[in-house]
Amino acid sequence: MYNDFQDFVRKHEYLVCVDSDGCAMDTMDCKHIHCFGPRMVEEWGLEVWKDTILERWNIINLYSMTRGINRFKGLNMMLTEVNEKYTPIAGLADLTAWVNSGAAPSNDALESAIGKTDSEILKKALSWSKAVNASIVALPEELKKPFPGAKEGLAAAAEFADVAIVSSANRDAVVEEWTKFQLLGHVDIMLAQDMGSKAHCIEEMLKFGYDRDKVLMVGDAPGDRDAALINGVHYYPILVRREGESWAELRQTGFSKLRNGEYGGYEVQKTEEFLANLGG
Numbered sequence: 001m002y003n004d005f006q007d008f009v010r011k012h013e014y015l016v017c018v019d020s021d022g023c024a025m026d027t028m029d030c031k032h033i034h035c036f037g038p039r040m041v042e043e044w045g046l047e048v049w050k051d052t053i054l055e056r057w058n059i060i061n062l063y064s065m066t067r068g069i070n071r072f073k074g075l076n077m078m079l080t081e082v083n084e085k086y087t088p089i090a091g092l093a094d095l096t097a098w099v100n101s102g103a104a105p106s107n108d109a110l111e112s113a114i115g116k117t118d119s120e121i122l123k124k125a126l127s128w129s130k131a132v133n134a135s136i137v138a139l140p141e142e143l144k145k146p147f148p149g150a151k152e153g154l155a156a157a158a159e160f161a162d163v164a165i166v167s168s169a170n171r172d173a174v175v176e177e178w179t180k181f182q183l184l185g186h187v188d189i190m191l192a193q194d195m196g197s198k199a200h201c202i203e204e205m206l207k208f209g210y211d212r213d214k215v216l217m218v219g220d221a222p223g224d225r226d227a228a229l230i231n232g233v234h235y236y237p238i239l240v241r242r243e244g245e246s247w248a249e250l251r252q253t254g255f256s257k258l259r260n261g262e263y264g265g266y267e268v269q270k271t272e273e274f275l276a277n278l279g280g
Contacts, residue, residue, distance in 0.1 A: 002189040010208040011188070014161035014258070017202060019219040020192075021169050022068060023238045024150045025177050028220070030143040032061050035135035040075060043128040049086050056081065063240070065278050068221025070105040070168050071132070072098075075125060091121030098122060105168075106193050107133075136173055146181050147238070149247030153218075154186035156251045160259060165190045166201045166217065166227070198227035206231060216258055218250065225274065234263050237274035 002008045022028030037057035041050050060066050061074050069077070076092075076099045083089040094117065103109045107129050114122045157163050163186055167174055171192035178184045191201040202217065215233035217224055220240060228235035236254050238246040257266045 001184055001187050004195065005189075005204050005207075008189050008205075008208065010162060010210070012160060012162045013211070013214055015164065015205060015208075015210045015215045016157040016161040017164045017166040017198075017205070017215070017217045018154065018157075019068075019198075019217075019221070019224050019238075020165055020167035020174050020177070022062075022220040022240075023218060023224070023243075024146055024154070024165075024183065025144065026147045026243070027144050027177060028068075029062060030139060031132075031136055032058055034139060034143075035132050036061065036071065036074075039128055039131045039135060040078065043124055043131065044079070044082070044089065046082060046086070049082075053078070053082065053086070063278070065222050067240070067278060068168070068219070068223045070099075070223075071129060072105045072110070072125060075128065089121070091119060094119040095121045095125055104194075104196050108194065133170055133173070136170070137176075141180075144177055144180075146183065147247060148244035149251065150243075151181065151183055151186070153247045153251045154183055156255060158186040158188075160255070161216075162188045164188060164201070164205060165192065166198050167192050168198060168223070169193060198223060199230045202227055202231045202233060206233075213261070213263075214258070216254075216263075222278070225271070234258065234267055235271070236267075237270055237277070239273060239277045242277070 018024055021031065037054045041047060041053060046053055057078055060077055061069060076095050079089045079092055083092050098113050099105060103113065107126060110122060110126045114126065154163060165174060165187055169192060171194050174190065174192050195201055206212065212232045216236055217228035217233060218236045218238065219225065220238040225235045236250055257263045
């Protein structure tokens, strides 16, 4: 398996890109409920409004059309609401400016920005992000597992396509989780948070000469669909609370539609299901 674009060697006509959290791995809910939201409350001292804020955090990040948003963009959205409804957030404009700057939304890029600006809120955002990562590592192992059918779906994809993990999750977490459940044997390249946005990763993979009509992005969030649309490739949704069913259908129907050049009409149907599932 390759870890970057430079060393990758294309083997197949087809490319299947797969998101990790909330798509292949049943880790998204537990990470937000037990790690992302609670660490934000602690970092910014928001315990007085904890229940309401955590409920809103989960709606933003799990159960609406902003599902799967990058952690720092989600943080900025939530702190903007806190600033408007509950208590002032010092330096919020600095965080907003950084997440809108076009910089890769990662810990490394944030550290670079801190070195240039010495912004206190950016320091707090980095502290929060590192605390989240530590909390994720400490999650009980029984909470971190693949969705039913994901391993079989990846194996089916690997029979005819190059398979790329395209995820905005922390690379170390992805490696740990996919290794534990022996998923990496079906993967050709891992493109995690440190490699840039999902749209950028797909764009770079297309440079290996894939026909766009033979490229499929598999994901659970609007950002996954957007990354596919931007690059003119196909999208298949893993539906929230219907993940096992979605993986079974992808294996039994979706892949054959892709290989037979019949994916377009099928994609319209799946997109309608996806939008209805998230209230879009």
